[in-house]
Amino acid sequence: MAQVARSQPVYDVVIIGSGAGGGTVTKVLADLGVSVALIEAGPMLNPAKDFKEHKWPYDYPHRGAEEDGASYFGRGRGFGWFTAAQGDWTLEGEPYTTAPGSSFRWFRSRVVGGRTNHYGRISLRFADYDLKSYTRDGIGTDWPITYDELSPYYDKAEAFIGVTGSKEGIRSAPDGVFQRCPPPRVHEKLIQKAATKVGVPCIPGRLAVITQKTNGRPACHYCGECGRGCVTASNYSSSQVQIFPALKTGRVTLITNAMAREILVDDQGKAKAVSYIDKATRTERQIKCRTVVVAASACETARLLMNSKSSKYPNGIGNGSGQLGRNLVDSTGFSMGAHIPALEGLPRYDSDGMGGGHVYMPWWLWDKKLDFPRGYHIEVGGGYGMPGVGSFSGIANRVEGYGDSLKKTIYDSYGTNVGLSGRGEMVPNPDTYCEIDPNVVDKYGIPVLRFHYKWTEYELKQVDHMEQTFTEILEAMGGKIRKPETPIPAEKKISTGGEIIHEVGVARMGDDPKKSYLNKYCQSHEVKNLFVADGASFVSNPDKNPTLTICALAWRTSDYLAEELKKRNV
Amino acid sequence: MSETRRETLIKIASAVSLANLAQPALSQTQAEHVHQATAQAKAAGGTYKPKLLTAHEFKTLQVLSELIVPGASKGNTAEFIDYLCHNNKDLAAIYTGGLSWLDATMQKRASANFVDSKPAQQTELLDLIAYRKNEESNPELGPGIHFFRWARRMSVDGYYTSAAGIKEVGFLGNGASSKFEVKQELYDQVLRKAGFA
Numbered sequence: 157m158a159q160v161a162r163s164q165p166v167y168d169v170v171i172i173g174s175g176a177g178g179g180t181v182t183k184v185l186a187d188l189g190v191s192v193a194l195i196e197a198g199p200m201l202n203p204a205k206d207f208k209e210h211k212w213p214y215d216y217p218h219r220g221a222e223e224d225g226a227s228y229f230g231r232g233r234g235f236g237w238f239t240a241a242q243g244d245w246t247l248e249g250e251p252y253t254t255a256p257g258s259s260f261r262w263f264r265s266r267v268v269g270g271r272t273n274h275y276g277r278i279s280l281r282f283a284d285y286d287l288k289s290y291t292r293d294g295i296g297t298d299w300p301i302t303y304d305e306l307s308p309y310y311d312k313a314e315a316f317i318g319v320t321g322s323k324e325g326i327r328s329a330p331d332g333v334f335q336r337c338p339p340p341r342v343h344e345k346l347i348q349k350a351a352t353k354v355g356v357p358c359i360p361g362r363l364a365v366i367t368q369k370t371n372g373r374p375a376c377h378y379c380g381e382c383g384r385g386c387v388t389a390s391n392y393s394s395s396q397v398q399i400f401p402a403l404k405t406g407r408v409t410l411i412t413n414a415m416a417r418e419i420l421v422d423d424q425g426k427a428k429a430v431s432y433i434d435k436a437t438r439t440e441r442q443i444k445c446r447t448v449v450v451a452a453s454a455c456e457t458a459r460l461l462m463n464s465k466s467s468k469y470p471n472g473i474g475n476g477s478g479q480l481g482r483n484l485v486d487s488t489g490f491s492m493g494a495h496i497p498a499l500e501g502l503p504r505y506d507s508d509g510m511g512g513g514h515v516y517m518p519w520w521l522w523d524k525k526l527d528f529p530r531g532y533h534i535e536v537g538g539g540y541g542m543p544g545v546g547s548f549s550g551i552a553n554r555v556e557g558y559g560d561s562l563k564k565t566i567y568d569s570y571g572t573n574v575g576l577s578g579r580g581e582m583v584p585n586p587d588t589y590c591e592i593d594p595n596v597v598d599k600y601g602i603p604v605l606r607f608h609y610k611w612t613e614y615e616l617k618q619v620d621h622m623e624q625t626f627t628e629i630l631e632a633m634g635g636k637i638r639k640p641e642t643p644i645p646a647e648k649k650i651s652t653g654g655e656i657i658h659e660v661g662v663a664r665m666g667d668d669p670k671k672s673y674l675n676k677y678c679q680s681h682e683v684k685n686l687f688v689a690d691g692a693s694f695v696s697n698p699d700k701n702p703t704l705t706i707c708a709l710a711w712r713t714s715d716y717l718a719e720e721l722k723k724r725n726v
Numbered sequence: 727m728s729e730t731r732r733e734t735l736i737k738i739a740s741a742v743s744l745a746n747l748a749q750p751a752l753s754q755t756q757a758e759h760v761h762q763a764t765a766q767a768k769a770a771g772g773t774y775k776p777k778l779l780t781a782h783e784f785k786t787l788q789v790l791s792e793l794i795v796p797g798a799s800k801g802n803t804a805e806f807i808d809y810l811c812h813n814n815k816d817l818a819a820i821y822t823g824g825l826s827w828l829d830a831t832m833q834k835r836a837s838a839n840f841v842d843s844k845p846a847q848q849t850e851l852l853d854l855i856a857y858r859k860n861e862e863s864n865p866e867l868g869p870g871i872h873f874f875r876w877a878r879r880m881s882v883d884g885y886y887t888s889a890a891g892i893k894e895v896g897f898l899g900n901g902a903s904s905k906f907e908v909k910q911e912l913y914d915q916v917l918r919k920a921g922f923a
Contacts, residue, residue, distance in 0.1 A: 209901060212800075213887035217809045220887065225810035225817050229878075345913045349922040357869070377902035499921035502912060508899035509906045538899055542888045553875070554884045558794040558856050572893050634920050658881035 167193040167409070168636030168721060170430050172416045172460065175270030176703045176711040177451035178692035179394020180313070182415050182713035186402040186658045188196050190721065193443055194399070195414040195432055197452075198242055201273065201395045207385030211472030213544055221545045234263060236544070240274040240385030242267035249599030253606045258591040260607035261654040262455065268412060269395025270453065271657065272703065277364040277391050277512055278535070279685035280700035281310050282328045285522065286581075289696060295529050295614075297483075298581050299695045300667045300676035305329070309708035316708065317392040318366035318373070320510070324359050328531070329518035335367045337700050338378070338515060341507045343499060343538040343574050344515045350632035351517055356534070356625065358517045364392035364704070365510045373397070381542070382511025391511065392703075397503035411443070415678055417602050419464040419686070426472070427686050433600040444678040447685040447717060447726050451710065454692040455484070455590055458662040459605050459647075461673075462592050474680040479673045481591050483584040483661035484609070488532065489651030493575035493628040499538075499573050507539035507571070531637040532580030532699045534625070566707045576629060578622035581699045583614050584661060588653070609653035616646035624648065658702050660691030678719040679708060685726040689713050774805055777812035782839075783825045784808060789814070789841050789883040793852060798881050801888025807880050824873030831870060 169185055171178045174196040182194050211221040220237040221227045227237070234244045243265030254260050265271045283302035289296050307330075314333040321334035337360035337565070340348060351358040365376050376390040379715045389396035402408045413435040420442065422428040429442045458481050462472035472480050514537075519531030548566045555565045593606035627637050653659075666672025669681035678693045680686040687709040691702050718724045776784040784804060791807070796797070811818040828840045832851060836843045839896040840851075854860055855870035856878070872915040917923040 210902075211890070212892070214889055214892075218813075219806055219883065221810060223813050225814040228810075228814075229816065230858075268921065305911070339908055342908060342912050342916050345908075346916055346920055346922070349917060349920070351923075375902070375904070378906045379902055380899055496920075502895035502916060504898055504903065505908065505912060506898040506903075508901070510757075515905075539900065542890050542900055543895060543897055545883045545887060548882050548886055549879050553880055556857050556878075558852055558878060560796055562878075565793060566886070567895055579763065583769050 164442075164444055166446060168446045169192060169193070169449060170195065170443055170447075171449045171454035171689075173197075173270065173429060173450070173456070173690065174261055174268045174394060174399055174410075175243075175451065175453060175690065176272050176394050176706040177400035178305060178449070179272065179708045180267065180710035181449050181451060181689045181714045182718075183398035183402045184711055185718060186405045186407045186693070188714070188718045189407070191407045191409075193409040193445070194413045195416060195430065195443065196266075196269065196270075197415045198270075198412065200412050201268040203385060203389075203396060206242070206267075207240055209381055209384045209387050209454070210379060211238065213385075213542075219545050224596065228546055234463045235274060235383060236274065237543075238381070238384045240383060241271065242273070243271075249603070251591045251596060251598065252604050255606055255608045258459045258607055258609045259652045260609045261398060261652050262607070262659070263654075263657045264453070264456070266361050267395075268399060269393045269408070271634045272393045273385050273395060275703060276535075277312070277382055277510075278516070278697070278701040279392075279704040280518075280533070281332055281364050282306070282698050282700055282705055283330055284539065284702060285327070285330050285698065286698035289530070293529050297664075297695050300672075302515050302663050303379055306708055306712070309712045312390065312711055313704060313707040315362050316371070317397055318370045319362055319364050319704070320360065320367055321362040322360040324357075326357060328517055328520065328522045329359070329533075332362075335370075336365060337363075338509055340514045341509060341539050342502060342505070343496065343571075343703065344498070344513065344536060346498065346538050346633050347516055347574065347576075347629065350629050352623075353632045355520070356517050356594075356629065357520050358515050360513075361513045361516050363509070363510055365512070366390050367510075371401075376510055376695070378509050380508030380511050408606070414441070415600050415602070416452065416460050416710050417463065417600065419450075419460065420581070421464075421466050421468060421473065421683070423466045425466075425683060426581075427683055428529035433602075435600075437589055438600070445685075447687065447721065447724060449687045449689050449713070449717070451689040452691075454660045454662050454690055454694075457593070457607055457688055457690055457692040459510075459603075461663065464604055466551075469682075474673065474686055475683040476682055477670050477673060479664060479671065481589045481662050482524065482586075483664050483695070484590055484607075484659065485582045485661045486578035486651075486653050486692075487656040487658040487697060487699070487701070488582055488611070488615045488618055488622075489577065489656040490626075490649055491577040491620045491622065492637075493537075493573050494630040494633075494637055495569070495572055496574050496630075496633050496635050497572075498634050499574070500568060502571070504571075505538060505653070509510040509539075513537070516660070517648045525572050525658055526621070526622065527612050529583060530581035530614070530618070530699065532578045532618060532622060534622075534629075535577045535579065537575035537577070538571070538573060560704060563718075574630065574633065574635065576626045578626070579618070579656060579658070579699060580618045580622070581697055583612065585610060585612050599626050607653070611647070613651055615650060619646045619650045658691075658697060660697050660702050663688050663692035664695045665693045666695065678713040679716070687713055687717060746900040774802075776808045778809050778818050779821065779825075782841075783822060784827060786825045786840050787821065787877075789848070790825075790877055791850060791884065793866065794878050794881040795885040795891075797890060797894070798885045801885040803881050803884030803888070806884040806887075810880075820873065820876050824869070824877065827869050831904060
């Protein structure tokens, strides 16, 4: 039985989810004087307690292998013991399913800030052509907005959260409001030379890390461990950069451990309340709203909307188009590494820097005719990372033996490997989508998602191209690539769907209400007081990591929503 | 059907000679180092109370991990392994079984437990079980080879996640500085080596 207090307030805006989208909406609306309630499925974040920044492995008797040695048996936490993520590839009691023949991995982090607490901080603008790819090549669908409409919001987002970079004038990688990027590490300088030699541009990294004091946040102190969370908030996380300051305005009511179950509608079909499970008591509660912004992470958003069924919306709230769950896309992923002899014998230095590449390679063949559409960018790895459990397992297992010779091999090989990772655009296809599994509910009784996933020739050929490019770059650095006797098919090389954690789509924007769920302001076509502010609105998934665009779109939606509230249109 | 003792010895002898071709025995300094560590481990037996292993098993593990990674005891490697064994039944079985195998095998070879045998006898046995290929010529070594892979992996982890190991491998980070800089000569050295300068 729902517990509804009689005197319960009606919030102007209820925001569901506190990641990049929900955090941005909370901040922007609070600044505009709007009172909001923010509900988050996980607990409050306490950086001082939760983040393992600056910890050493020997600060724990298990050294990072976890209390029961789980990492030795392949049961360790995703991203390891030290990660800031409060979530994993699996959540106890909260399953999802995959259709026969499909594989999908879904990383969920339930905590204030969501996945922004641990993510890679790569912050890339979409290019003008990314938003109009159907016009360019006849494949996929155009966005209902242009780069010029989005660009001012990229400016706002970058200026506020802080992004490193340099003015390059490359069409595939539009310049933005940048802070200075620190110089390349030694192996990154070598990668730049090698990439240039084979015709691939390699430019300063674009990371949501501040290298100068910004809005009271101190500059980066170069410990290289952004993934563990940053107690000085010198990188972007929605929790520390947007939500904590917004809470101080007094206009934000934060409700944690609240698992949204359903959006309830009134007789006119407008959203009137959000029903959620209070995890502490496992009871259902309702919160009344004038408008609702769903930003639960793309697939979680689709799940909530599909589960919000009523006589008016039998297929899920606002889903007359049947578009919910469709057009699911992740980035393509492929990685390759090599031992680089030129890095042997290098005097040790502190290579920590920012938590991510100080260089990256934007897509460079955007105006060339290739045997696949769309492109990819290349991320780099290497340097003298903090030794951890498993750091030298590979080399020890390869050289075998023991004693001083084993130690010498470990010493000599440390820091001599370089890795390249491609992240490319997947074109939406009709075989890739999520839906409600009719047979399975989670521990709160909420029906779960079932995923269907399929890469097509477009993505497979792209991954073959990555392999060829990476081989050229690594060989130009003097790396030796061991080629398999029989080529490995692209199906085996490409990442599993969802694995890159860029899953977006599933409630896309568009001008045509029959072919899209949201209008160009990320407002539901059918339910005018319902908005979406996460990656679910994406029409396509360009070869740019999605977080910065989620922030920019959420900012734009917030401005629009505030105006509509003022005009009493919603 | 079990082999006779003689057959076993012949197999081990042939495996030893093969192993010696591949890997020279420990140097004199290495051997001395191991010997010292053994003595230290025996002397220090009272300071740490193993959580799962018996005092004898723990001592054996200390000697073994020191042989695998000289200096391992400075990184409390055996303590790390014992701690995880205490919390994980599968690991506990791997280590109690493996350490017992070491003693039983050494008893057959040298009529002594592993810790009480001579350094040269210890390394002769390790030369057999430290290489996967030896299992082909002598399947009886299988359990030892399997165990040694665990012991090597975790001894390496234990040492290189300790303050001593992290210092020795030369990690200089996890600090805080107002600036990130790289000395020009480091770039120059690598670019020159790679043929770019």
